[in-house]
Amino acid sequence: MRKTIESKKYLLACAITIIVFFGALLVSNKLSAQRVAEIKAIENNISMDILASETQFALLKDSSCKAIDHSTAFSDELNTLSQKLSYMEDNLGIDNPEVISLKKYYSILQVKDYLLVKQVKEKCGAKPITIIYFYSNKDDCVECAREGFVLTKLRTEFPELRVYSFDYNLDISVVKTMKSIYGVRNTLPALNIWEENYYGFKSAEDIEKIIPQLKRIRAERERAEALKVATSTRK
Numbered sequence: 361m362r363k364t365i366e367s368k369k370y371l372l373a374c375a376i377t378i379i380v381f382f383g384a385l386l387v388s389n390k391l392s393a394q395r396v397a398e399i400k401a402i403e404n405n406i407s408m409d410i411l412a413s414e415t416q417f418a419l420l421k422d423s424s425c426k427a428i429d430h431s432t433a434f435s436d437e438l439n440t441l442s443q444k445l446s447y448m449e450d451n452l453g454i455d456n457p458e459v460i461s462l463k464k465y466y467s468i469l470q471v472k473d474y475l476l477v478k479q480v481k482e483k484c485g486a487k488p489i490t491i492i493y494f495y496s497n498k499d500d501c502v503e504c505a506r507e508g509f510v511l512t513k514l515r516t517e518f519p520e521l522r523v524y525s526f527d528y529n530l531d532i533s534v535v536k537t538m539k540s541i542y543g544v545r546n547t548l549p550a551l552n553i554w555e556e557n558y559y560g561f562k563s564a565e566d567i568e569k570i571i572p573q574l575k576r577i578r579a580e581r582e583r584a585e586a587l588k589v590a591t592s593t594r595k
Contacts, residue, residue: 438473439515441466442525454497464532470524471534477522489573490522492552494544496529503561507549510564518574 445466448459477488493511495504508525515523526535528548538544542552547559553570568574 438466438469441469449497460530463527463530467526467530467532467535470526471538474522474524488522489518489520489571490524490553491567491571492538492542493523493525494528494539494548494550494552495525496548497527498529500546501548504549507551507561510562510567514564514567514574518577520577521571521574 445459445462448456448462452459474490474492477490481488491511493507495501495508497504511523511525515521526538528535528539528544528546528550542555542557544550544552544557545559549559549561551558551562551567553567558570562570
């Protein structure tokens with residue numbers, strides 16, 4: 361009788377273990393399928409962003425200066441595209457062939473946007489504020505992730521600021537050419553501001569010292585906001 365009870369307990373434990381195992385496997389497969397579907401949707405959105413960016417470049421290139429809003433017109437899609445690529449890197453890995461292919465295309469779009477900004481500057485007398493940022497996702501740059509957060513924060517605060525981010529190790533001719541033109545050495549993170557190279561981590565305060573226009577923009581906004589509040593109070 362005792363052996364029978366113990367056998368039943370053993371069978372029950374085995375049954376519970378099997379149920380838990382296959383239940384976990386089913387949940388895992390479901391989550392994996394959802395993740396694949398989510399990434400696929402992002403890939404489709406990226407394709408649409410790329411097409412939108414290409415079309416925007418063509419439109420702005422032939423537009424008159426009056427038709428161009430110098431502060432916001434230069435392909436806001438690139439910022440969104442950058443966030444999506446970061447998500448794909450986190451989920452598929454930095455060495456995933458599809459991620460690398462999309463990153464190469466993104467690098468080309470950034471260079472096209474950079475050249476467009478230069479053309480508008482020459483044509484319309486605009487004065488864009490640009491930072492060219494070289495980073496690495498490998499273990500050879502411990503401060504690159506931190507620098508990326510700083511630049512993202514600044515770009516969010518200052519829509520006038522254009523940040524072009526390039527993977528230093530990406531095997532594509534446009535990135536190699538950019539490194540060659542600006543003489544950027546493999547000491548990362550590296551920033552090129554006003555055609556001057558800065559190596560190592562730079563805080564937001566450091567960058568604002570290099571680009572004093574950012575402080576002036578913030579001060580002008582604060583004055584405008586204070587005036588708006590004072591006007592509404594008088595009413």
